[in-house]
Amino acid sequence: MFNETIRPRRLRTSDCLRRMVRETRISPDSLIWPIFVREGTDIYEEIPSLPGQYHYSPDQLYRMIERARAHGVSRVILFGLPAHKDECGSGAWAADGIVQQGIRKIKELAPEMYVITDVCMCEYTSHGHCGILCGHDVDNDKTLEVLCKTALSHAQAGADMVAPSDMMDGRVARIREILDANGFQNVPVMSYAAKYASYFYGPFRDAAGSAPSFGDRRSYQMDWHNAREAMRECELDVQEGADILMVKPALSYLDLIHEARRRFDLPIAAYSVSGEYAMIKAAAKAGLIDEHGVMCESAVSIFRAGADILITYYACELADAIRKGEIG
Numbered sequence: 001m002f003n004e005t006i007r008p009r010r011l012r013t014s015d016c017l018r019r020m021v022r023e024t025r026i027s028p029d030s031l032i033w034p035i036f037v038r039e040g041t042d043i044y045e046e047i048p049s050l051p052g053q054y055h056y057s058p059d060q061l062y063r064m065i066e067r068a069r070a071h072g073v074s075r076v077i078l079f080g081l082p083a084h085k086d087e088c089g090s091g092a093w094a095a096d097g098i099v100q101q102g103i104r105k106i107k108e109l110a111p112e113m114y115v116i117t118d119v120c121m122c123e124y125t126s127h128g129h130c131g132i133l134c135g136h137d138v139d140n141d142k143t144l145e146v147l148c149k150t151a152l153s154h155a156q157a158g159a160d161m162v163a164p165s166d167m168m169d170g171r172v173a174r175i176r177e178i179l180d181a182n183g184f185q186n187v188p189v190m191s192y193a194a195k196y197a198s199y200f201y202g203p204f205r206d207a208a209g210s211a212p213s214f215g216d217r218r219s220y221q222m223d224w225h226n227a228r229e230a231m232r233e234c235e236l237d238v239q240e241g242a243d244i245l246m247v248k249p250a251l252s253y254l255d256l257i258h259e260a261r262r263r264f265d266l267p268i269a270a271y272s273v274s275g276e277y278a279m280i281k282a283a284a285k286a287g288l289i290d291e292h293g294v295m296c297e298s299a300v301s302i303f304r305a306g307a308d309i310l311i312t313y314y315a316c317e318l319a320d321a322i323r324k325g326e327i328g
């Protein structure tokens with residue numbers, strides 16, 4: 001029965017009113033922009049699998065800083081492409097490794113920039129897996145040792161926050177311990193707590209040269225049939241001392257973002273990954289969707305689901321949309 005006094009459309013009658021009753025508020029302060037730093041000089045190359053995103057050698061990072069500043073983005077997460085890889089990924093923790101160089105360069109040029117680092121081995125190992133191999137599988141406890149060295153070397157190079165993305169058991173506790181033992185009590189750990197073995201990472205692996213040379217990552221990243229297991233991963237990371245919990249990918253995992261927000265009091269981050277970005281780009285290029293609109297709608301949906309923080313290749317464009325009042 002239609003009760004004629006109750007009309008939800010009343011609150012949709014003008015832009016002014018619609019903006020007043022928005023339930024989801026977003027700020028550019030909640031955005032983190034992923035950056036790929038590649039060993040060498042004079043490298044400023046668009047990444048074919050991620051149109052609009054670039055490989056920067058350290059000497060070219062000023063371009064990233066200019067762009068970030070122009071859009072009011074002041075938080076980045078760094079990924080490294082080393083010149084050489086080896087079996088154990090020693091480039092990951094080298095004092096003059098590519099991420100370490102990148103951190104120093106950014107801090108020198110833009111001390112206000114908040115620099116987070118991805119802590120993982122897959123970009124540095126010759127086999128492309130996220131840790132030390134034992135036979136054809138990744139050895140959890142041996143990998144913890146190299147992850148700790150890597151996180152510590154990032155902090156020593158000046159990283160503001162470290163983000164382990166390897167999915168080894170116990171890494172948050174071990175990284176927390178080594179940071180604390182070396183005077184980095186105030187460097188937070190943003191844990192990729194619920195990270196799935198996702199097909200949506202395809203374009204990233206092209207961009208970072210980090211595809212596994214054999215097999216896949218299903219023995220360490222999560223099976224996307226599972227949701228309760230993600231809550232268990234989050235719970236363990238809380239106990240181990242994580243400061244921020246991340247769900248990754250984002251769009252196909254909104255249920256987990258929602259549930260993590262409901263269950264845990266830590267800030268929840270979501271990573272809208274390379275495949276999500278590349279799909280929007282490709283569909284827009286084919287004339288099928290409005291890129292700006294779909295970018296805005298997807299980002300808002302991630303915040304609406306409960307994310308406090310969004311890691312996104314669209315950070316600059318979203319910051320503009322927020323400032324213009326189009327979203328948030």
Ligand code: PBG
Nearest residue numbers: 120122165200201204273274275
């Ligand atoms: C490193 C890492 C990956 C991503 C972030 N950190 C790739 C992977 O796990 O294979 C993916 C990010 C993206 O797709 O945008 N382990």
